[in-house]
Amino acid sequence: MTFEEWSASSRKSVDARLQTRFDDAWPPQFREATLYPLQTGGKRIRPLFSLAAMDTLGRPQSADCVSVAASVELIHTYSLVHDDMPCMDDDDERRGKPSVHKRFDEPAALLVGDALLTEAFRILTTTGLSPTTQVRLVAELANGAGHVGMIGGQAADIGMGGPVTEIDALMQLHNGKTGALIRTSVRMGAITAGATDAELSRLTAYGEAIGLAFQMADDILDKDEDAGDDGPPSYVKLIGEEETRRRARQLLDEALSICDTFSGARHLISLARFTVDRDY
Amino acid sequence: MTFEEWSASSRKSVDARLQTRFDDAWPPQFREATLYPLQTGGKRIRPLFSLAAMDTLGRPQSADCVSVAASVELIHTYSLVHDDMPCMDDDDERRGKPSVHKRFDEPAALLVGDALLTEAFRILTTTGLSPTTQVRLVAELANGAGHVGMIGGQAADIGMGGPVTEIDALMQLHNGKTGALIRTSVRMGAITAGATDAELSRLTAYGEAIGLAFQMADDILDKDEDAGDDGPPSYVKLIGEEETRRRARQLLDEALSICDTFSGARHLISLARFTVDRDY
Numbered sequence: 286m287t288f289e290e291w292s293a294s295s296r297k298s299v300d301a302r303l304q305t306r307f308d309d310a311w312p313p314q315f316r317e318a319t320l321y322p323l324q325t326g327g328k329r330i331r332p333l334f335s336l337a338a339m340d341t342l343g344r345p346q347s348a349d350c351v352s353v354a355a356s357v358e359l360i361h362t363y364s365l366v367h368d369d370m371p372c373m374d375d376d377d378e379r380r381g382k383p384s385v386h387k388r389f390d391e392p393a394a395l396l397v398g399d400a401l402l403t404e405a406f407r408i409l410t411t412t413g414l415s416p417t418t419q420v421r422l423v424a425e426l427a428n429g430a431g432h433v434g435m436i437g438g439q440a441a442d443i444g445m446g447g448p449v450t451e452i453d454a455l456m457q458l459h460n461g462k463t464g465a466l467i468r469t470s471v472r473m474g475a476i477t478a479g480a481t482d483a484e485l486s487r488l489t490a491y492g493e494a495i496g497l498a499f500q501m502a503d504d505i506l507d508k509d510e511d512a513g514d515d516g517p518p519s520y521v522k523l524i525g526e527e528e529t530r531r532r533a534r535q536l537l538d539e540a541l542s543i544c545d546t547f548s549g550a551r552h553l554i555s556l557a558r559f560t561v562d563r564d565y
Numbered sequence: 566m567t568f569e570e571w572s573a574s575s576r577k578s579v580d581a582r583l584q585t586r587f588d589d590a591w592p593p594q595f596r597e598a599t600l601y602p603l604q605t606g607g608k609r610i611r612p613l614f615s616l617a618a619m620d621t622l623g624r625p626q627s628a629d630c631v632s633v634a635a636s637v638e639l640i641h642t643y644s645l646v647h648d649d650m651p652c653m654d655d656d657d658e659r660r661g662k663p664s665v666h667k668r669f670d671e672p673a674a675l676l677v678g679d680a681l682l683t684e685a686f687r688i689l690t691t692t693g694l695s696p697t698t699q700v701r702l703v704a705e706l707a708n709g710a711g712h713v714g715m716i717g718g719q720a721a722d723i724g725m726g727g728p729v730t731e732i733d734a735l736m737q738l739h740n741g742k743t744g745a746l747i748r749t750s751v752r753m754g755a756i757t758a759g760a761t762d763a764e765l766s767r768l769t770a771y772g773e774a775i776g777l778a779f780q781m782a783d784d785i786l787d788k789d790e791d792a793g794d795d796g797p798p799s800y801v802k803l804i805g806e807e808e809t810r811r812r813a814r815q816l817l818d819e820a821l822s823i824c825d826t827f828s829g830a831r832h833l834i835s836l837a838r839f840t841v842d843r844d845y
Contacts, residue, residue: 310712312726372671391652392723400712406686407707416696423703427687432590432680443672446592
């Protein structure tokens with residue numbers, strides 16, 4: 286199976302799983318609102334990282350694997366719904382469609398985000414994985430998504446750590462805001478597949494490298510866009526395009542060399558190239 | 566130990582536990598913001614329901630018990646932080662102090678709420694309880710706090726189920742908005758204490774009765790206040806004060822008769838009276 290076939294088929298499985306998670310939501314209009322941001326497309330990169338890590342460790346893709354992958358997408362989607370709200374980025378559109386607070390209203394967007402976040406944990410308790418594994422997954426997700434991970438990075442992003450003027454501070458910010466959930470996605474895949482400590486440690490390093498490089502690649506792609514707000518600078522603005530490219534390339538090489546230590550990391554390799562090597 | 570001594574001591578233990586849960590938050594100003602809504606007082610009713618259920622089943626109050634109790638308070642507090650935001654109730658004060666979005670700002674309040682919600686699940690994975698028990702607690706909390714429970718009720722409260730004109734619809738709303746987390750608090754205590762299915766089922770019925778009666782008692786206390794918004798009516802407005810009192814009394818009696826089936830439900834009895842029997 287090519288990477289394209291595998292990712293298309295995996296994406297379809299994750300989407301199908303996400304669709305069923307709010308069947309018991311009420312009132313009906315709220316059910317519709319929870320499903321709306323899950324139906325506006327999206328590349329499902331984070332679930333793919335989970336599933337690729339499982340594949341690398343030889344775990345066949347089961348319904349349980351898909352549930353674990355869906356849980357990281359629920360976290361990612363809730364963060365977009367809250368980020369788009371007027372008090373944050375005030376984005377009227379997401380993926381070419383009205384954002385949740387425009388399609389419904391602000392209170393609905395707030396509650397939809399909260400509901401997706403809560404569901405990310407609930408779905409982890411519905412698998413047939415061992416209780417020990419389920420607890421590890423819940424802890425991993427809470428760490429990656431919470432105040433030591435993604436939310437900490439978002440807090441830095443809204444300026445709660447003061448102005449960002451140094452490359453180390455910018456990397457710490459993105460290591461939280463974007464990197465933490467990518468690293469967690471890879472780690473949750475590894476934990477689900479029963480990784481040894483050594484395997485988990487190598488896959489964590491892969492996730493960390495790609496998680497950091499991800500934002501650099503984004504900033505290179507968007508280098509001609511004016512950020513237009515008073516948030517932190519882009520990598521390109523802070524250290525220049527050439528240095529950003531050099532760092533992204535170095536992180537990608539690091540990740541790819543970790544992949545070489547596994548015999549079947551083909552999808553992790555493709556994902557690394559797909560997410561970082563996007564225009565060079 | 567009297568109920569007053571027990572509740573004061575339990576409250577102190579829960580507060581101490583909550584204080585330590587954001588030691589690893591960053592940036593420092595965000596750590597301060599996460600702690601702020603946890604330091605503004607509050608009766609800690611929901612943790613007390615958890616601890617009283619454990620006490621009823623003979624479980625001595627350990628550090629693990631306190632962590633479970635703290636997790637329900639994290640959910641309750643996050644819901645208050647988000648509820649106070651301008652797009653929801655737009656409350657500038659909470660317990661006589663500026664609400665989080667006034668003391669910090671709106672983006673901070675949004676992220677603080679998200680962080681408390683996420684931490685509620687993380688803390689459950691830090692106990693020495695068996696993995697099976699931990700998974701049951703995570704599932705229980707996600708159900709009580711999520712779209713089938715509290716958030717569903719909040720969605721009805723903001724009008725996503727249409728205008729509330731019937732008593733059954735109002736009870737369904739409050740059964741979610743307020744009742745679900747109280748029922749879940751009792752159930753999490755029971756699960757932590759290793760309740761049998763029969764004990765869990767009786768304690769669930771207790772939690773459901775008190776969860777519903779709680780809002781009725783609130784509405785009786787606030788009967789002279791003008792709701793002043795276009796939300797759902799109070800019980801008193803919809804069915805009158807006398808009928809509200811009759812229903813609250815009936816639910817309280819139901820809960821107390823369940824307590825009689827246990828030999829040591831003293832704190833559950835006191836809590837039922839404390840939360841429902843407030844002015845009559």
